């Protein structure tokens with residue numbers, strides 16, 4: 008280690024009591040050394056502008072020196088997700104892979120969620136999410152696609168210290184058995200801002216204005232499998248209606264007939280009678 012760096016470190020060590028966390032916003036040091044001299048360089052503090060802080064966000068100290076050197080910058084402290092296990096059945100959330108966004112959450116009880124019903128599953132953990140973040144409870148995609156299991160509620164506040172519970176909806180037509188120890192959902196830690204709320208008499212104008220709820224289009228080409236059959240059953244006249252696969256051809260929108268489905272999109276050039284049975 009160069010003598011000048013050693014001298015700077017030793018000097019900083021004298022300025023800051025042990026175990027004190029300091030944010031270095033600006034620390035001006037003047038370093039005097041002479042290449043010919045055998046004595047160690049002298050370090051003098053010329054501006055003492057550093058701040059005690061709970062978190063360390065150090066930028067390198069500013070050093071005015073005739074002999075350029077650098078003071079190592081500290082790595083910012085990463086936020087921590089604290090987890091308290093509330094029973095011996097509880098498990099610390101885990102991530103399935105190195106870059107997984109969500110922490111898998113484990114249930115601690117056997118619970119039967121009836122078809123088209125819901126249930127609240129205990130996890131027996133309490134968490135302390137870092138300030139400036141919240142935990143979003145999200146479904147596990149495997150459970151959602153294979154068993155129609157979706158999560159509900161799902162906002163875990165940073166100041167909540169009670170037991171974490173998972174609300175699961177079973178949107179399928181079959182009962183779903185949750186077993187103790189299953190990974191039932193995942194929690195994603197998301198950054199938030201909580202701006203001050205200001206009531207104003209008018210909002211600024213935008214191109215969208217108050218258009219919403221599908222005003223830009225982009226859907227309504229072909230009903231989902233099954234929906235087509237149902238529409239046919241209900242309204243036999245609709246057999247005359249035309250269903251088309253999504254196409255890049257220009258489409259026209261037929262006006263709503265008295266009995267038929269509304270706004271079926273038809274390509275300008277092609278028409279086909281709907282098949283007896285949809286695929």
Ligand SMILES: O=c1ccn([C@H]2C[C@H](O)[C@@H](COP(=O)(O)OP(=O)(O)OP(=O)(O)O)O2)c(=O)[nH]1
Nearest residue numbers: 144159160161162163164167170171172173174
């Ligand atoms: O899926 C969830 C959603 C919430 N919570 C916990 C954490 C959250 O901080 C607390 C309150 O949730 P929320 O604010 O959504 O509930 P609320 O109905 O608005 O109740 P409160 O008036 O207590 O805020 O409940 C869970 O354990 N699981």
